Amino acid sequence: MEADDTSARLLPLASWQSTHKNSTEAKFSLRNVVLYVSLLVNLPALVIVFHPIQGFLWTPPRSEQPAAPQWAEAVQAAERAASKWCSGNGNVFVDTVGIDADGSPSCECNDCFAGPDCSLPLPDCVADAISGDPLLFEAYWRKNSDLGAVVIPAWYRMGYQTRDVTSMPYTEALVASIRELHAMVGNAVTEGRYIAFGTGSTQLINAVIHSLALQDPGRVTPVVSKAPYYNAYYTQTEYFKSPFYSFSGEPDRKVGQQGPAQIEVIASPNNPTTQIQEVPQNVSGHVVYDHAYYWPHLTPITKAVDYDIMLFTLSKLTGHAGSRIGWVILKDFDLYTKVLRYADVSTIGLGHEAQLRASQLIRTIIDGYSEGNSGREGIFHFAHDVLQSRWAKLQAIFQNVSRFSLQELKPGYCSFFKRVSDPSPGYAWIRCNREEDADCSAVLLSAGIIGRAGPIFGTTPRYVRLSLLKRASHFDNLADHLLKLVAQS
Amino acid sequence: MEADDTSARLLPLASWQSTHKNSTEAKFSLRNVVLYVSLLVNLPALVIVFHPIQGFLWTPPRSEQPAAPQWAEAVQAAERAASKWCSGNGNVFVDTVGIDADGSPSCECNDCFAGPDCSLPLPDCVADAISGDPLLFEAYWRKNSDLGAVVIPAWYRMGYQTRDVTSMPYTEALVASIRELHAMVGNAVTEGRYIAFGTGSTQLINAVIHSLALQDPGRVTPVVSKAPYYNAYYTQTEYFKSPFYSFSGEPDRKVGQQGPAQIEVIASPNNPTTQIQEVPQNVSGHVVYDHAYYWPHLTPITKAVDYDIMLFTLSKLTGHAGSRIGWVILKDFDLYTKVLRYADVSTIGLGHEAQLRASQLIRTIIDGYSEGNSGREGIFHFAHDVLQSRWAKLQAIFQNVSRFSLQELKPGYCSFFKRVSDPSPGYAWIRCNREEDADCSAVLLSAGIIGRAGPIFGTTPRYVRLSLLKRASHFDNLADHLLKLVAQS
Incomplete structure (x- = not known):
């Protein structure tokens, strides 16, 4: 019950919305309005107090200043x-x-x-390649140890809100840094869009689905995703067993037809296949784009995406999966307030420390690509080089091996790198081709490799996903095991 | 989709449980078992590698060590x-x-x-006393600026888990500090109990209710709470509209009867009334005790509570509401795994930065009450003094005023302070006594005071809750407004 909820939650939603409407960021609470009205009414008094005659103005003696912090x-x-x-x-x-x-x-x-x-x-x-833990970034931050460190005094933003006189659960610094980053990378439009945050984009997947379903009352809205899809879409939707929505498998993509709305969740680049995906225009229903992997180190950036609902995460950007910071860029104000409400009811926002760290890390990335930077390697170049060389090594391992296939990936022009960029996927999506290898993850496991099996992504056991996102030692170990397996084949 | 979920989630729950059962903390994953078996099998090889003849052992040259961090x-x-x-x-x-x-x-x-x-x-x-933001603690941490600060390098625990070779989403430091704190304060039994964490105890309220309902399949389990109850119990339960449970108002406390199980949620001390509450023994069904306010600065500690399910939060302990750290102490292993699963599916655990800060802050509290401490004021003494003087001031304001009543509170012997402790509640629970003052929060609002109205806690508008937990300036402003209101009465 700490859990003494925020003022945002306590105001009737209607009045809260009315103070937020027409503002791209919800900065002012009802309380704030009251405060400013009070300020205005008392302007004459303020003038007196501001008057240079010191007698009117009580200023605390400098001796009341706390001692300098001792860290x-x-x-x-x-x-x-x-x-x-x-x-x-x-x-x-x-x-x-x-x-x-x-x-x-x-x-x-x-x-x-x-x-x-x-x-x-x-x-x-054992080569554990099951989870998408983005540990490859650890080497970057270790190497650049002056970047991204934070010092947090005990009194840092202790309250539920990030500051007084605002109902915002997120720091202005975080919101600003994310807008600036997308503008710099050119991968998503944020101008005039609302940005809501979650305890990881994991929380936001369900927050968005729940909120969309609330906009469509009186029926169970179908949630759909084209297999192979990222497993959380299914797992979360099934786990909560909401009466508002339920997982219904493959999307119905009849263009131009006005049927009952569905909620399609789609990752682009896809997890597990790492392919860019798009839903045809004019499909009836909502589309939730999960752009966790739409960064230049993972795929060529070809345009600033501008869909209605776009999910991003710190995890695959800086590698800070453990910080649990995700965000969703939204065009619709009503959906934005519903997503805020979901985060408020379920967790009262997200930890302020992680927000601070995220904004500092993103600031560091931006500075690294600004004019006048120190000339050191930017994080996108670092991560792209790592992943591209891993992919090249995998291709060499599987070259001329008929037993297994890797997904096909082609180089593409990246508008961020301003050059043709070779494939650098986060996952290998492997097919076992021999008839007797129907359970591909079992084949790999027998060779000491733990992957994630196809059925978890809604497809056949003939496929398995291997993570390429972990530390160099993880990848080297994986490559060694694969080499031995291929040599036996 | 960042959201690439943890290995814990990916293992079939049965096999995951079997590796965790009989361990008070889940430290070892299946992967870990494989690793140790592998280690054992290769013992001879290890002996050779450990052999002092350096030729066998590859050690990275010292030059590979990264430069000292530059913070x-x-x-x-x-x-x-x-x-x-x-x-x-x-x-x-x-x-x-x-x-x-x-x-x-x-x-x-x-x-x-x-x-x-x-x-x-x-x-x-306006005197805003609506939320339970625990800002009174800010002055303590400001004054003791050498305590509780953290320095977090960019590479701090980046992965989903807090470390490799474990499936634990929480740091060992956090778990250990919490056990030690409860033992020192003597307010809760943790030995032999499981501890799960949430993004605030807010997340855990629903995690526990959802998990209890999953243990009782095939029916809609009633969730009950005796009014006035903390509003989140109702709000969350209603918001998620789960088919597994639903809010059903007042508890059915027929002792000794074996009826269909209900889930009763009870705060002790209560929010809003600040009274200690207890459910009679042998009531059929589950009882979730919310002990957010069971700390010596808020109420006399009379025993180490030892219920089946006990919620706590950092918010009302150190004042770090914005860190979103709550924990639940559980006796039942199956319930523990279900709560972990809930946190995993909904948010993949909680931010590592907040965990670090929480463990450092709690360590600071423990050190402050250890032998050989510097003699400075401990946090419980600080907060008790503040809240006790606020309560005394409120009592003086309302003395001989028939229009309003405050809840009655008596001094009690506190086993932590080892003395009789005067009342120091976090909230004033005010009743408007005049017949025409049926809407008590409207009466206060007309005097420039924003409180939380009785109906939000499931009771009549004749009551209103005022927070006493905020900064000195907030309380002084509230007291000024109350004085004027009382003077008019």
């Missing part, structure tokens, strides 16, 4: 943690719990490494 | 922000967006203050 201890603790060498195969963080015999914190070793300093590769370690 | 810029930015003086009536944070004419960041003024340095009190400013 030396926090800085030292973080430095002590960061200075522990874990052979590049592990980390010590300031909240690492274990202690070594010498009193120093214990390394938290990455998968497949052990030993006090994680220098010991575990032989025959 | 000077982040520290300077935070200090620059914190050094701006906003008269004690506002803040500048590192992500403050506005810039003053002199190039320094603009103060973000608190409610009822304006001017470039927030030194200007707005006359006749």
Whole structure:
């Protein structure tokens, strides 16, 4: 019940909307309006108070100012943690719990490494390529250790809202940095659009579906997605068993027909296939575009997308999956208020620390591509190089191997890189071609490779998804296992 | 779709459970088991690798170690922000967006203050006492600026999980600090109990209700709460319109009867009345105890509660409502896995930054009450003193006033403070006694006071809740308005 909910939630929605309507960002609450009216009414009094004659104006003595903040201890603790060498195969963080015999914190070793300093590769370690954990970015932030760090004093934005006199659950800095980033990359239109945030885009998938269904009362709205689709669309929709919507499989894409509305969820680039996808214009119903992977390191940017509903996430942009920050760009104000309401009722917004970190990280990315930057490698170039070389290696492994096929990907002109960009997908979508290999994930598992099986994405077991987004050590291990498997074939 | 879900979610729940059962904290995934088996099988190889003859062991050259982290810029930015003086009536944070004419960041003024340095009190400013924003704690953290600050490098726990080789979405540091805190305060039993976290206890209210209903399939489980109850119990349950449960008003507390199970949600201390509440033993059905306010600054601690399901939150403990950290202490392993599953499906856990900050803040509280502490005031003493003096002031205002009544509260022996503790509630629960004052919140609003009306808590408009948890300036403003109102009466 902490859970003492926000003023936004407490105002009748109608009056709250009326104060927000015609504003691209909801900055003013009813309380604020009252405050400003009060201010206006008392203008004469204010003039007196502002008058330079000091006697009128009570100013707190400077001695009331708090002492300068003393963060030396926090800085030292973080430095002590960061200075522990874990052979590049592990980390010590300031909240690492274990202690070594010498009193120093214990390394938290990455998968497949052990030993006090994680220098010991575990032989025959299983290649875990199941989750899309974007750990490849860790090396970038490690290398550029002056970028993106944050210092958060204990009194940082403690309240439910990000600041007084606003009903906004999000910082202005976060909203501004996201608009600026999309403008710089040229991958999405945000001008004149509403932006709502979620505890990861995971929360927003359901927030948007729930809100769209609320706009279409009195029936169970079908939620559809063309297989293979990202599994969360199905899992979430089924899990909540809402009376407002239910998962109904393949979309009905009859162009120009005015049928009962459906909600189609579509990822572009697709997860798992990494192909760009689009729904024909004029299909009746709503389309939710999941653009988690529409960034230049993962696919050529060909246009600034401008759909009605577009999901993005920090996870596949900077690699901060654990921060749980997603956003949705919306054209419709009513849908925006409904999504805010969903986030408010279910979690009262999202953590302020993650918002701070996200805005600082995005600011760093923008600065890295601004004129006058230090000349160091920008994050999109870094990640594209990593993923492109991984893809090239995979192609070499599977070349002339009839037992398996990889999805086909072609180079394309990227308007951000301003050059033709070679494929750099986040996933390998593998087909087992032999008749007896009908369960492709079992075939891979027998070779020590954990992938995600086709049926999870609504398709046949003949397919399996392998993540290419993890650390170099993960990918190298995966490649070794694949090489051995292919050699047996 | 960032939203690439965690390995926990991907494993069949049965196999995941089997690896977790009989462990109070779920630390080992199937992957981990595979890893350790692999380790065991290869023990001979490990012996060779560990052998002191260096030739066997590849160690990365020290030159591969990354340069020492360079956080000077982040520290300077935070200090620059914190050094701006906003008269004690506002803040500048590192992500403050506005810039003053002199190039320094603009103060973000608190409610009822304006001017470039927030030194200007707005006359006749409305007293907003509607939300339970726990801003009274801001002064504590400001005063003790060396406590609870965190430095987060960009590479801090980037993945979905808090670390490799674990399926835990929560840091060990957070879990350990919470167990230690409850043991120190003596307000709840955690030994041998499971602890799950949520994006605020808000998320957990529904996670627990949903999970309990899933344990009782084939019917719509009634959710009940004795009025006046905290509004989120009703709002959330109604909002999601689950086919598994629905809000049914007052609890049926027939002791010893074996009827169809209900889920009763009860806050103790209660919100809004601040009274300790308990459900009689042997009532059929589940009881969810919301202990958000069961801390020594808000109520005398009389026992370590040990119910089946107990909710807590950082918000009313340290004041960090904006961090969105809540936890539930559970006796039942099956319920625990279901709550984890709910959090996984709806948001894939909660932000790692907030977890770090929470564990650091709680560690600070524990240290403050440990032997050898610096002798400075602990947070419970600070907050109790503030709230007790506010309550005393309210009582003085309403003394001999027949038009309004406050709830009755008595001093009690607090086992944490080891003395009789005077009332220090977070809310005033006010009754308008005059027949014509049937709409009590309207009466207060006409006097410039915004409270939360009785019907929101499931009771009559004759009651209104006023928050006492906000900043000193908020409370002083509220007291001024109340004094004027009472004087008119």
